[in-house]
Amino acid sequence: MLQNITIEALRSMKEKKKLTLIDVRSPSEFNTATIPNSINIPFFNDEERAEVGTLYKQKSPEIAKEHGLKIMSAKLPDFVKSFSNTDGEKIVFCWRGGMRSKTTATVLDLMGIEVYRLDGGYRSYRNWVVNTIENLNWDTKAVVLNGHTGSGKTTILRRLAKLNYPVIDLEGMANHRGSIFGQIGLQPHNQKTFDALLIEQIESIKQTPFMLIEGESKRVGRVILPNFLLKKKTEGTQFIIELPIEERTAEIIKEYEPWKYKESCLEAFKRIKKRIHTPIAKKIETELKAGHYELAVMLLLKYYYDPLYDYTTKQIPDEKKIRIKAKNISEAYQLLKEQIDNHYYAK
The missing domain is CATH 3.40.250.10 (Rhodanese-like domain)
Known part of the structure; x- marks a missing residue:
């Protein structure tokens, strides 16, 4: 029937x-x-x-x-x-x-x-x-992962999600890595798809006392984060992941595989080239063209992404920052997991 x-x-x-x-x-x-x-x-x-x-x-x-x-x-x-x-x-x-x-x-x-x-x-x-987004009544507190580009924040969140921790993977939902190079090798989602994925995930974890989220800006690729989520992010517990620049460089190269998308990387770089001191910008472009990605990425971090992050982090009150200093992403993951377990799951 x-x-x-x-x-x-x-x-x-x-x-x-x-x-x-x-x-x-x-x-x-x-x-x-x-x-x-x-x-x-x-x-x-x-x-x-x-x-x-x-x-x-x-x-x-x-x-x-x-x-x-x-x-x-x-x-x-x-x-x-x-x-x-x-x-x-x-x-x-x-x-x-x-x-x-x-x-x-x-x-x-x-x-x-x-x-x-x-x-x-x-x-x-x-x-x-x-x-649902407009009328959401959600008391869950945010635990926010911050850190320089390449600190493995998304990697850590996805490892925790596999263990059924309450994670909202904004980059996964946007299908974008959240940087000027973020859509390389991906097909970014539109707002409708992002909204649907977001609200479905919230519905599945809304009874939990906390949720884990990355400290993204208002825009991630093609999508805009809703105001209620930005408010939760601002008011949440702020973890700051600190890794050596060499580790972060290796993580970025591993994730982006720039040798597969050489032209796309160069095109993306042209969009920010004018914001970098001219001699350094020229050096980065030369290294990208030559396929010397380790040096190019390290220069991008040092002269473009790290200063942006440092400015943003200064807006977070010192008393709200919890620093996770580690040698690599695996160690950062373990240290963060211990903090979360002790704070939210300890009896």
Whole structure:
């Protein structure tokens, strides 16, 4: 039997059952923004959707529907089979709960495949995300990781997340490393995707007494952090990770693999070149072109990133700073973990 489900009922179901969320919009729509952990089984591909949309506008809705039916009829067996291969309760949705999800749910129901259809489609989910962010009542305190570029803050957070510590990985959610070079080798997320990932993570840890977060600026790549999160970051416990510049240089080279993205690195550097003393900037550019990445990165840290960080850190009151001085990232991780365990988990 064909069943509709509201976004509120969906949230409740997620806590109790294994669900498979299925976005039947075109691949480009899916890649732009979707409900986290959804899979894409498109009703129309991008070209087909464009054809139907053009007919709808230039001819008539009836002609567009007839053409859409013709397209769908030819690939219906494979389309239905794709749903048969999914597990758990099936929830289908399109943009606003219209023709694509309704037709999909009806066909699947006729084939004996039980499925729910999300009322309002992706738009209802997006509205829920926006409303939740705007009205969030969250008492959890922030534990903030600060440190010079290359101090392994994201690496440490992800190691803690694997041990189920309450982590909000802002760079992971933005798919950006938070610097002028931060998108190299990545495809940064847009605001809609970031907001969805953020609120889903908050929902999963909102009952914990604290959460771990990196001391990012207001913008991370293409996204803007919400004001409530910036406020929590400012008011939170501030850990300062201090590592030797040699360790930080090695970490950056390991993470960015600049030899794979030589031209992208040079293009990114041009955007900050004027902010660095001319002889030093020329030296950095020369070393980047020559593939001498260790020296180039060390100069970037010393003459650009470290001064920026030092200025930002001065804004944090000394009484709120807890310094973690270590020889390498592994030692910093252990020292930080001990501090957290002693402060938040000790009985």
